[in-house]
Amino acid sequence: MNKVATTTARKQVSSGAKAKKFLADNGALVGLVVLGLALFIATPDFLTGPNLLNIGIQASVIAVLAFGLTFVIVAAGIDLSVGSVAALSAMGSAWIFSTGSMPGWVAVVGGLAIGTLSGAVSGYAVAFGRLPSFIATLAMLSIARGLTLVISDGRPIATAPEVSFLGGNLGIIPMPIVVLVVAGLVAAFILNFTVMGRYMYAVGGNREAARLSGVPVRKVLVTVFALSGLFAAVAGLLLSGRLDSAQPQAASGYELDAIAAVVIGGASLAGGVGRITGTLVGALVLVVIRNGLNLLNVSSFWQQVVIGVVIAVAVGIDSLRRKNSPH
Amino acid sequence: MNTQPILTLDSVTKSFGPVTVIKGVTVNVYPGKVQVLLGENGAGKSTLIKMMAGVHQPDGGRILVDGKEVKITDTKDSEALGIATIHQELNLVGSMTVAENISMGRFPRRFGLVDKRKMRETAREALAMIGLDIDVDLRVGDLGIARQQLVEIAKALSLNARMLVLDEPTAALTKREIAALFAVVEDLRKRDVGMVFISHHLDEIASIGDSVSVLRDGEFIAEVPADTHEDELVRLMVGRSIEAQFPRRREWDGPADTLLEVKGLSTKGVINDVTFSVRAGEIVGLAGLVGAGRTEVIRAIAGADPYVGGSVKVRGKDLPKSNIGAAIRAGVGHVPEDRKGQGLVLGATVNENVGYATLASTSKSGLVDRSGQRSRAQDIADKLRIRMHTLDQPVGSLSGGNQQKAVFARWIVANSSVLLLDEPTRGVDVGAKVEIYELMNAITAAGGAVVMVSSELPEVLGMSDRILVMSGGHISGELAAEHATQDAIMTLAVRDVQRDLEDKSMEDGHE
Numbered sequence: 001m002n003k004v005a006t007t008t009a010r011k012q013v014s015s016g017a018k019a020k021k022f023l024a025d026n027g028a029l030v031g032l033v034v035l036g037l038a039l040f041i042a043t044p045d046f047l048t049g050p051n052l053l054n055i056g057i058q059a060s061v062i063a064v065l066a067f068g069l070t071f072v073i074v075a076a077g078i079d080l081s082v083g084s085v086a087a088l089s090a091m092g093s094a095w096i097f098s099t100g101s102m103p104g105w106v107a108v109v110g111g112l113a114i115g116t117l118s119g120a121v122s123g124y125a126v127a128f129g130r131l132p133s134f135i136a137t138l139a140m141l142s143i144a145r146g147l148t149l150v151i152s153d154g155r156p157i158a159t160a161p162e163v164s165f166l167g168g169n170l171g172i173i174p175m176p177i178v179v180l181v182v183a184g185l186v187a188a189f190i191l192n193f194t195v196m197g198r199y200m201y202a203v204g205g206n207r208e209a210a211r212l213s214g215v216p217v218r219k220v221l222v223t224v225f226a227l228s229g230l231f232a233a234v235a236g237l238l239l240s241g242r243l244d245s246a247q248p249q250a251a252s253g254y255e256l257d258a259i260a261a262v263v264i265g266g267a268s269l270a271g272g273v274g275r276i277t278g279t280l281v282g283a284l285v286l287v288v289i290r291n292g293l294n295l296l297n298v299s300s301f302w303q304q305v306v307i308g309v310v311i312a313v314a315v316g317i318d319s320l321r322r323k324n325s326p327h
Numbered sequence: 328m329n330t331q332p333i334l335t336l337d338s339v340t341k342s343f344g345p346v347t348v349i350k351g352v353t354v355n356v357y358p359g360k361v362q363v364l365l366g367e368n369g370a371g372k373s374t375l376i377k378m379m380a381g382v383h384q385p386d387g388g389r390i391l392v393d394g395k396e397v398k399i400t401d402t403k404d405s406e407a408l409g410i411a412t413i414h415q416e417l418n419l420v421g422s423m424t425v426a427e428n429i430s431m432g433r434f435p436r437r438f439g440l441v442d443k444r445k446m447r448e449t450a451r452e453a454l455a456m457i458g459l460d461i462d463v464d465l466r467v468g469d470l471g472i473a474r475q476q477l478v479e480i481a482k483a484l485s486l487n488a489r490m491l492v493l494d495e496p497t498a499a500l501t502k503r504e505i506a507a508l509f510a511v512v513e514d515l516r517k518r519d520v521g522m523v524f525i526s527h528h529l530d531e532i533a534s535i536g537d538s539v540s541v542l543r544d545g546e547f548i549a550e551v552p553a554d555t556h557e558d559e560l561v562r563l564m565v566g567r568s569i570e571a572q573f574p575r576r577r578e579w580d581g582p583a584d585t586l587l588e589v590k591g592l593s594t595k596g597v598i599n600d601v602t603f604s605v606r607a608g609e610i611v612g613l614a615g616l617v618g619a620g621r622t623e624v625i626r627a628i629a630g631a632d633p634y635v636g637g638s639v640k641v642r643g644k645d646l647p648k649s650n651i652g653a654a655i656r657a658g659v660g661h662v663p664e665d666r667k668g669q670g671l672v673l674g675a676t677v678n679e680n681v682g683y684a685t686l687a688s689t690s691k692s693g694l695v696d697r698s699g700q701r702s703r704a705q706d707i708a709d710k711l712r713i714r715m716h717t718l719d720q721p722v723g724s725l726s727g728g729n730q731q732k733a734v735f736a737r738w739i740v741a742n743s744s745v746l747l748l749d750e751p752t753r754g755v756d757v758g759a760k761v762e763i764y765e766l767m768n769a770i771t772a773a774g775g776a777v778v779m780v781s782s783e784l785p786e787v788l789g790m791s792d793r794i795l796v797m798s799g800g801h802i803s804g805e806l807a808a809e810h811a812t813q814d815a816i817m818t819l820a821v822r823d824v825q826r827d828l829e830d831k832s833m834e835d836g837h838e
Contacts, residue, residue: 193688193697202683205672212631212669213654213683213737272674 004091023205027318028264028281032066035285039292046295053174055284055291057242058078060176061086061235066261067187068119068231070279071224073262074191076204076271079228081122083254084144087247088237089115089229090159091148093237094246097160104160111163112113112233119229123222133225141255149248156245159237167241183234196223204271247300260307261286264314285310331394332357333490333521334379335412339388341374346373349401351388352547356490357518361512363532363553365525365564366542367756369726372525375542376492379523381405382413411483417475417501421468426450427788428467429482452455453485454478456518457511473504490521497526498754499636501617501782509535527756529557565758572757573789574764578772579608584642586658587745588777589628592637597623597798599825601637604744605776610767612791612808613780615820619797622664625747629661629779630654641745655684656743664780666727670734673723677715679706680722680733686742699707707736711766721770728759735766746770748779752786764790784813798822 040047058248065082085109097101102110118140125136166175191197199220211217235254240246265282267274289310293303318323332355343351349371356362364372377383378390381399391395392408405412410697419428426447427434427469428594435445459477467475483491493512497505497567512522532539536553541563548563561572583606592601598620605611613621627634630651639646641657654661663669671680681704688697704718711732715725722733731751738746748767752760767777767790781787787794794806801824806815831833836838 191694194693195686195695196693198679198686198695201675201679202672205674206668208669209663209672210683211651212629212661212663214652214687215683216652272672 019285025266026278026281028099028266028278028314029286030316031297032281032285032288035288035292039288039295042292043295046292051291051295053177055287056177057174058291059283059287060180061239061251062254062257062286063239063280064183064235065251065258066229066265066279066283067183067276068228068235069255069258069262070187070265070267070274070276071227072273073134073259073267073269074204074205074274075220075224077126077221078222078259078269079119079122079137080134080226080255081118081137081140081144082228082232082235082258083251084141084148085115085118085229085232086251086254087249088118088148088151088236089233090163090236090240090246091095091151091248093163094157094159094240095151098157098162104162108237112128112230114235115229115236116226116232117229119232120222120226123225125219127221127224136287137211137225145252152246152248153219154248156243156247158245159240159243163237163241164243164244166238167244176242179234179238182219182311183231184276184280187231190227190277196220199274203268204273225266227315243249260311261270262269264311266318278288282314285314303321330357332745333393333741334390334408334629335389335391335394336375336378337389338390339375339378339379339385339390341385348545349378349385350545352545352783353388353541354523354732355462356523356536358489358521360537361516361522361524361535361553362543363524363526363536363539365532365539366559367564367758369544370542370564371545372542373494374545376412376494376523377526379405379410379490380417396539403660406486406488409487409489410492411486411488411490412481413476413483413494415495416470419467419475419479419480422466423453424462424464425467425470426463428478429453429463429485431482449485450481453481456484457481457514459511465589471504472499473501473507476500476508480511484515484520488520490523491515492523494525495527495754496524505531520564526777527754529560529757532560543688561757564756571784572761574761574768574769575607575610575790575792576772577792578645578768579774581607581774583607584606586642587628587778588640588643589624590638590640592624592634592639594623594627594632594634595606597800598627600636601800601802603795603802603805605778607744607774608771608775609792610771610777610779610790612785612787612794612815613778613797614782614784614794615797616805617782619820620800621797622749623800624777625661625749625780626663628654629659629747631661631663634796650823651766655741655743656688658743659745659747660684660741660743662731662734662738662746664753666730666734666754667723671722671730674721676719677708677713677722677725677733678718681707681736681740684737688741703737703740707740708733711736711739712762723826724761726756728755729764731755731759731763731781732766744775746775746777748777750781751779752781784816788813788818796820798824801825 045051065086069079069082089111092114093107096110097104097107122136122140125131126133145262166179168175170178199215202215203220207217236251239250261282262279264285265278267278289307290303291304334356336352336354338351338353339349340351352375364375374383378385381401381404384400389397429450430446435442447463457477457480459481467478496508500508533554538550539553540550541548543564543566585604585606588607590602593599600823601624615621626632628639630649633649641659645655646652667673678701682700684697689699713729713732722730752763770777788811791808793808794811795802796804796819798820803822803824804819
């Protein structure tokens with residue numbers, strides 16, 4: 001009897017400590033909840049079904065880009081090309097369907113393949129060409145955008161119905177939200193349960209130690225960039241699906257939002273640290289702020305200022321917290 | 328002693344959260360004296376010197392400077408009081424010159440521009456104080472670690488430091504460099520600079536120190552003269568006497584198969600025609616001066632670096648060149664020289680670090696065997712007595728000895744039978760050293776083979792069965808453990824094999 005009581009007490013203590021640790025590890029989530037509460041009080045339009053679905057749709061493209069980028073950042077790289085690769089994949093897919101007159105499913109697979117290939121090229125440049133990932137993907141940013149313009153001649157191209165379906169609804173649930181959830185689950189699964197995923201953390205944490213422990217570092221690097229390209233392609237198809245056409249300037253500058261989402265989510269640009277749940281929260285923080293400021297009629301010019309401040313504050317708080325913890 | 332101490336830590340205490348790391352410790356630093364802080368890793372030495380440097384503030388007790396109570400709230404305060412700390416990781420900017428580094432943060436200015444002439448002068452004066460004659464326009468990164476350390480000391484002196492805290496200054500130095508450093512310390516002693524000295528090398532204490540403060544688990548144990556016998560120091564430090572410093576046992580009674588066979592191994596520019604073999608149950612020590620090519624031999628065998636000639640066989644099978652994965656599958660385990668930089672992913676958990684080499688081999692269709700990896704890590708951590716709170720704590724938060732055990736654990740889990748150890752006990756305290764030696768005994772008792780690179784001759788003599796000595800990339804000689812002496816090793820270590828070979832070939836030519 002007595003023994004049972006002590007065990008329960010101990011359990012309570014440890015669950016209290018667990019809650020504390022959870023809060024400490026999920027600063028961005030706390031921020032998101034506070035943000036949500038503040039907007040709930042500030043405007044009745046925030047916590048409504050349509051608005052929440054709207055937030056989900058708006059978050060989908062950024063979040064999927066950011067999921068892919070999380071692999072790269074965990075492995076201590078950076079991918080600046082995700083926006084351009086998204087646009088190239090979407091445009092390539094639309095071209096295969098419209099100009100190439102191929103079936104819609106070929107267009108979808110083709111788009112995904114283009115994204116994966118673009119990422120893999122960056123990955124090869126980093127792993128075997130010894131280019132810093134910043135430079136390799138800066139080059140890919142320009143190359144992919146250029147190819148998008150070449151293929152499209154600067155004009156939008158209509159997408160396949162299979163792609164447009166991604167912009168539609170599944171019952172009452174918008175497809176972009178479904179894609180977001182599936183992409184998030186896949187990414188989290190890869191990072192946590194596959195050998196490749198654990199290798200990514202090892203390579204990001206200490207590349208030399210990983211190599212000497214038998215981790216195939218180059219293969220890991222090519223894989224993370226290829227995955228980033230694949231996820232960028234999914235994001236590109238989502239975006240073009242919503243508009244029913246691939247735009248030559250689509251997703252321009254989105255790489256910065258994606259980087260911000262990953263970093264707000266608690267990943268370290270130094271590598272070895274980062275989680276998909278964090279990245280999702282980071283993307284939602286960005287979108288909820290934009291959504292809230294729109295509802296409050298704040299000009300889009302000021303929104304940019306606010307977003308910048310949020311990025312700086314979120315990451316600043318995080319690094320202060322890390323510094324103050326004993327290890 | 329009548330002189331007033333420069334600095335006194337008077338029964339200071341310090342806690343981090345619920346953990347008390349310093350419990351009422353008193354330390355005095357006198358001008359012209361070297362106060363040695365001695366204790367195992369985690370005994371509280373670094374917390375004490377961080378108090379002196381203003382990084383940590385004591386929760387209880389007082390800090391006195393020149394007899395007056397002071398608060399040292401940050402490193403600037405400490406600097407202003409004339410206290411300088413020379414950390415193991417030096418605070419220098421490698422890409423800038425010696426002169427710039429010495430004047431860092433206080434560049435002399437002239438018309439708003441940096442007065443380079445003045446800066447060079449300041450640097451030369453500072454270097455002259457410790458008798459170091461180097462070009463002040465050299466980039467610090469181009470200097471060796473020993474010189475960098477001296478530059479840092481010069482920098483501290485030019486900031487009018489009256490007291491230097493030297494945190495394991497000899498850890499990365501060769502014998503000759505240590506002698507040079509000690510000469511500088513001797514000089515500073517004459518200038519009445521007070522010094523705090525931390526080292527894991529007990530043999531250095533008598534030659535450099537005046538008095539030794541021994542700490543154990545955050546408590547002050549004793550203050551003894553520096554010429555106290557090493558065994559007594561160890562006993563004070565560990566709280567028990569360690570039976571044997573080098574407990575080598577040879578317990579393998581199976582067949583003495585050759586596990587590792589290296590033939591004519593040569594790398595570009597460093598090692599030259601290295602041939603040796605290691606049998607089951609055997610520890611082969613690889614001795615020699617720093618730069619003799621010992622690490623390069625080990626790295627080439629492990630597949631970490633390419634080689635241009637020769638072959639490596641494990642259990643009679645050829646290993647492909649520079650293929651770490653193949654080496655691991657063949658049973659080779661490599662404990663690298665730099666534990667933090669090459670051995671471990673410090674930010675990752677103990678569990679992850681122990682499992683890296685087996686992640687792929689135990690996986691099923693690309694998925695990690697999470698529960699298996701975890702239970703194997705837990706088993707080995709228990710067996711090796713890795714002291715930690717949980718498997719999920721970052722490996723970087725363990726003490727040096729336990730970190731090293733985690734690297735060993737990785738290879739034991741991977742069933743490695745040929746262990747290549749590079750300075751396996753560097754930066755590890757006395758107690759943990761013995762545990763690592765016992766680990767080596769256990770590996771050989773199970774029929775494994777060990778190659779151990781070590782710069783500590785007593786360790787090489789105490790633990791090896793055979794000793795290979797390297798010099799200038801060649802193996803300059805082999806000694807059986809029972810006949811080997813430090814002198815014999817050193818003689819071989821400085822032998823110029825290349826020249827001997829040339830002489831011989833010339834003689835042969837004459838015949």
